Amino acid sequence: xxxxxxxxxxxxxxxxxxxxxxxxxxxxxxxxxxxxxxxxxxxxxxxxxxxxxxxxxxxxxxxxxxxxxxxxxxxxxxxxxxxxxxxxxxxxxxxxxxxxxxxxxxxxxxxxxxxxxxxxxxxxxxxxxxxxxxxxxxxxxxxxxxxxxxxxxxxxxxxxxxxxxxxxxxxxxxxxxxxxxxxxxxxxxxxxxxxxxxxxxxxxxxxxxxxxxxxxxxxxxxxxxxxxxxxxxxxxxxxxxxxxxxxxxxxxxxxxxxxxxxxxxxxxxxxxxxxxxxxxxxxxxxxxxxxxxxxxxxxxxxxxxxxxxxxxxxxxxxxxxxxxx
Amino acid sequence: xxxxxxxxxxxxxxxxxxxxxxxxxxxxxxxxxxxxxxxxxxxxxxxxxxxxxxxxxxxxxxxxxxxxxxxxxxxxxxxxxxxxxxxxxxxxxxxxxxxxxxxxxxxxxxxxxxxxxxxxxxxxxxxxxxxxxxxxxxxxxxxxxxxxxxxxxxxxxxxxxxxxxxxxxxxxxxxxxxxxxxxxxxxxxxxxxxxxxxxxxxxxxxxxxxxxxxxxxxxxxxxxxxxxxxxxxxxxxxxxxxxxxxxxxxxxxxxxxxxxxxxxxxxxxxxxxxxxxxxxxxxxxxx
Numbered sequence: 001x002x003x004x005x006x007x008x009x010x011x012x013x014x015x016x017x018x019x020x021x022x023x024x025x026x027x028x029x030x031x032x033x034x035x036x037x038x039x040x041x042x043x044x045x046x047x048x049x050x051x052x053x054x055x056x057x058x059x060x061x062x063x064x065x066x067x068x069x070x071x072x073x074x075x076x077x078x079x080x081x082x083x084x085x086x087x088x089x090x091x092x093x094x095x096x097x098x099x100x101x102x103x104x105x106x107x108x109x110x111x112x113x114x115x116x117x118x119x120x121x122x123x124x125x126x127x128x129x130x131x132x133x134x135x136x137x138x139x140x141x142x143x144x145x146x147x148x149x150x151x152x153x154x155x156x157x158x159x160x161x162x163x164x165x166x167x168x169x170x171x172x173x174x175x176x177x178x179x180x181x182x183x184x185x186x187x188x189x190x191x192x193x194x195x196x197x198x199x200x201x202x203x204x205x206x207x208x209x210x211x212x213x214x215x216x217x218x219x220x221x222x223x224x225x226x227x228x229x230x231x232x233x234x235x236x237x238x239x240x241x242x243x244x245x246x247x248x249x250x251x252x253x254x255x256x257x258x259x260x261x262x263x264x265x266x267x268x269x270x271x272x273x274x275x276x277x278x279x280x281x282x283x284x285x286x287x288x289x290x291x292x293x294x295x296x297x298x299x300x301x302x303x304x305x306x307x308x309x310x311x312x313x314x315x316x317x318x319x320x321x322x323x324x325x
Numbered sequence: 326x327x328x329x330x331x332x333x334x335x336x337x338x339x340x341x342x343x344x345x346x347x348x349x350x351x352x353x354x355x356x357x358x359x360x361x362x363x364x365x366x367x368x369x370x371x372x373x374x375x376x377x378x379x380x381x382x383x384x385x386x387x388x389x390x391x392x393x394x395x396x397x398x399x400x401x402x403x404x405x406x407x408x409x410x411x412x413x414x415x416x417x418x419x420x421x422x423x424x425x426x427x428x429x430x431x432x433x434x435x436x437x438x439x440x441x442x443x444x445x446x447x448x449x450x451x452x453x454x455x456x457x458x459x460x461x462x463x464x465x466x467x468x469x470x471x472x473x474x475x476x477x478x479x480x481x482x483x484x485x486x487x488x489x490x491x492x493x494x495x496x497x498x499x500x501x502x503x504x505x506x507x508x509x510x511x512x513x514x515x516x517x518x519x520x521x522x523x524x525x526x527x528x529x530x531x532x533x534x535x536x537x538x539x540x541x542x543x544x545x546x547x548x549x550x551x552x553x554x555x556x557x558x559x560x561x562x563x564x565x566x567x568x569x570x571x572x573x574x575x576x577x578x579x580x581x582x583x584x585x586x587x588x589x590x591x592x593x594x595x596x597x598x599x600x601x602x603x604x605x606x607x608x609x610x611x612x
Contacts, residue, residue, distance in 0.1 A: 061506040085512035093510055101503035105525040111504075119512025164507065 004036035006073075007172055007204045008058060013067035015050070015057050023277040027053040029228040030067065032303065035172070040198065040205040042219030042236070044212060044251065048273050050228040052096070055174040055208045059091040071172075089119030092165040094194070096177040098157035102149035108135070108160055109145030115168040134163040138193060155186040162194055166201070173198065174206045179214065191218060212255045216240055221309075224248050227276055227284045230303060231313040238310055244317040246289045283315065291316060343605040353597035360591050364414040367407035375404035376559040386579060396566075396580055397573055405561040406583055412556040413563050413588065416476045417543035423481025424488055424542070425535045431485070432492025433519055433527075437500045447493060450486035458483040462545060466554050476555055480545045484538050491534050495527035502526075533603035540595030547588040563588050 015028040027050040035041050045051045056062040058069060060076070068077045076087055092115070095101035102111055112131045116122040122130065132142040138159040140152075149157055158178055165173055175194060179187040195218050198205050209215050215222060215236075222239040224232040224247065232245040243249045250267040269288050274280050280287050286296040295315055303313040312319075345351040378398045385394050393402035435446040453461065462479040469475035499505060500523065508518050549555045550564030558565060563584035570580030 056506075059510060061510060085514075088510060089512050091510075093507070095503040095507065097503055101507055103504040103508075103522050103526070106521075114508060114513060115511030118514070118517075161507075164511070168511065 004039070006034045007037045007071070008033075008035040008206075009068075009070040009073075010034070010054075010058065011068045011070070013054070013057060013069065014065045015053050015062060016065040018277070025277045026228055026279070027276060028057060028064070029279075031228075031230055033223060033230055033233075035204060035206060037171075037204055038202055039220040040195075040207055040218055042215035042222045043206060043208045043225060044210060044215055044222060045225035046210060046251075046273060048276070049225045050276070051208050051210075051225045052176050054225065055093070055176050055206055058206060059088065059093055059172075059174055061093065085119050089115060089168040090171045091174070092168065092170040092172070093174040093176065094158070094161050094165045094178045096181060098154040098161065098181055099149075101161055102157055104149055106148070107145060108140075108147055108149065108152075111149070111160065112145070112163045112167050115164065119168050130167065131163075134167060137197065138163045153186075154182050155190055158182065158190050159193065162190075162197065166197060170203065172204045172206070174208070176208045177210070180209065180211065187214070194218075212251060224251070227274060227279055229284060229313060230311075231285065233303075233309075233311040235309055238307075242318065244306055244310065244312040244319050245285075245314050246291050246318065247285050249318055283313075285314075344601060346601075346605075349597055350601040353594040353601065356590060356594035357598050360410060360414060360594070363407060364410040367410060371404050371407045373401040373404040375400060375408040375561045377401075385577075393583065394577070394579065396570070396577075400561075402580070402583065405566060406563075406587065409561040409563045409566060409584060410587070412473070412550070412560065413543060413546050413591070416473060416480065416546040416555070417539055419473070419477040420480035420484065420542045420546070421535060421539045423477055424484035424538055425531075427481065427485035428488025429492045429524075429531060432489035432494075433496040433523060435489070436493040436496030436498075437515065437519055437523060439497065439500070443493070443497075447489070450489045453483070453486045456483075459545070459548065462549065463552075463554060466549065471554050471557055473556070476546060476549060480542050480549075483545070484542060488531075488534060488538060492527065492531060495530060496523050499523045499526050529606040530603070533599055533606055536595060536602055537599035540592045540599065543588070543592050543595060547592075 010031055010033040013028055013031045013033075014026070017025040017027055029050075031054060033054075043051050043055065053062060057064045060069070064077065068075055070076065071087065071091065076084070079087060102108075109128070109131050112134060113124075113127045116127040116130060117124070131145060135142045135144050140156060140159050140163070144152070144156075144160075149160065152160065161178070178194060179190050182190060191214060194205075197203075207215065207218055219236050221233065221235050223230050224239075224243070224245060226247050232239070232243060232248050234244065239248065240252070243252055247269075250269050253265060253267045267290065271288050274284065274287055280297075281300075282298045283289070283292070283296040283301050286292040289296065293316075299315070301313050301315045303311050306312050306317050306319055345354045378400060379395065381395050386392075393406060396402055396405065431446050431450065435443040456464075461483045465479035465482060466475045469478070496519075505518060505522050508522050513521070546555065547564040547567075550562045551568045553565065553568065555564055556562040558569075566584040567581050567588075570577070570584070573580055
């Protein structure tokens with residue numbers, strides 16, 4: 001295996017909402033994260049933990065409040081103008097909402113061609129050819145180009161969204177819960193299509209989801225987010241063999257299994273995600289952690305490497321992997 | 326869900342025949358259409374010269390050769406009514422167009438840009454709204470010589486802030502939509518995003534408000550010419566005709582009633598047409 005090269009490096013990335021006065025929601029809090037070329041990183045966490053905001057900030061559709069974003073080693077955090085538009089064409093996104101992410105007034109071909117015409121300044125005839133090919137590749141067929149988004153189902157619209165994201169030949173794609181709005185019966189088709197296209201082109205992907213089953217299927221590495229912080233990073237196999245953070249453990253125990261092994265103990269998290277405008281002192285997870293002790297309530301743990309390629313933000317990581325509980 | 330997108334917007338409203346439902350709405354559309362028709366084609370049909378004085382002053386209704394009689398200077402009242410539609414409608418439509426151009430432009434930029442740009446632009450609009458509209462218009466009109474140009478500039482400027490407020494709200498809503506973010510990701514620049522992504526998606530509610538503005542503009546246009554700040558005589562104009570007719574209110578009330586009623590009917594009809602457009606374009610009304 002080739003040496004992993006960092007493609008995207010986030011350093012102390014921070015996103016605040018709500019301005020300076022009053023309730024300032026810290027959606028993303030000093031996130032350090034490296035995404036390597038060619039990998040698919042699964043970003044998981046419950047609703048409201050900031051994973052979508054992190055994804056959006058990575059490609060700067062939401063401007064970060066602080067920290068740096070490096071793309072291929074170059075700082076793009078404050079890049080502006082034509083150079084920025086050029087660079088960002090290589091960073092694309094597939095959105096969650098198949099209805100809100102396509103302009104209802106434009107034809108599918110216009111929507112998919114837009115990034116080619118603008119960011120890449122591709123001449124129209126050539127853009128047309130590329131769009132036709134893309135529509136074929138996402139399984140809609142080039143005839144779909146003359147129609148408008150409302151003529152398509154949710155799954156088909158996500159295919160349009162995928163075609164648009166791939167149009168400017170990006171190197172990095174953020175997929176923000178691309179199938180969570182779809183019927184379960186068509187989720188797999190869309191996921192497989194996305195995974196295949198990403199793999200064929202050797203692209204890097206940040207795959208955001210709250211569905212561990214989907215993430216297990218598609219991701220090479222897993223990052224777990226809680227209340228705006230990354231609390232665990234592990235390879236997929238390590239993570240599913242046994243998360244090192246109690247939160248990951250609880251998340252994993254909630255996934256139904258079909259195996260005949262004795263059922264894992266189901267760990268129920270009580271309470272809601274704490275208010276991100278007033279996060280708990282100490283370890284942010286201590287309010288819901290079943291292992292929490294006094295130290296967790298006062299001292300915030302740092303994200304530390306506990307094994308090769310494995311980082312955990314916990315005073316008492318669940319390592320080594322325990323037997324069946 | 327996909328059905329709602331097919332039926333929303335102006336095209337959808339037309340397709341679903343949701344416009345002009347009910348006698349009031351249908352009647353208003355017809356009245357507005359008639360006024361426009363009269364303003365455009367009327368002077369071609371009524372050939373009498375509305376400015377030619379004759380010795381037959383103050384002839385009554387139904388006098389031979391003068392269906393609506395004559396005014397105090399013996400001018401044919403029918404010709405004056407028909408010709409008088411033109412300045413009112415011209416000023417109303419042009420000033421509404423100017424208001425829409427300014428208001429939608431400013432509002433859209435403010436709503437999309439947000440932040441300091443929005444603050445500065447909208448505070449300017451608030452400032453303009455703080456003046457009574459009529460006063461602001463008179464101020465602008467009297468800075469020039471009275472005429473179509475100054476009327477349109479004055480009324481258009483005074484009515485722009487109201488439209489800007491709506492445009493700002495609509496544009497701000499669209500600016501946060503995923504397809505706008507997608508366009509930004511695709512390298513589309515702000516001016517093109519405004520025209521291509523934002524404007525078409527706010528056109529429906531905006532249009533309804535613009536038509537409402539048309540009735541207000543017509544009211545102002547008539548009011549100003551009544552005050553003598555509008556179209557200058559001898560060109561016939563309903564507002565001025567009301568003022569000139571006041572002198573003969575008891576001897577020939579039609580000289581006041583006819584132009585006043587015509588103005589009122591047009592203003593009210595425009596209002597109902599705006600209402601109807603808004604109802605037809607309201608996505609909630611379709612479900």
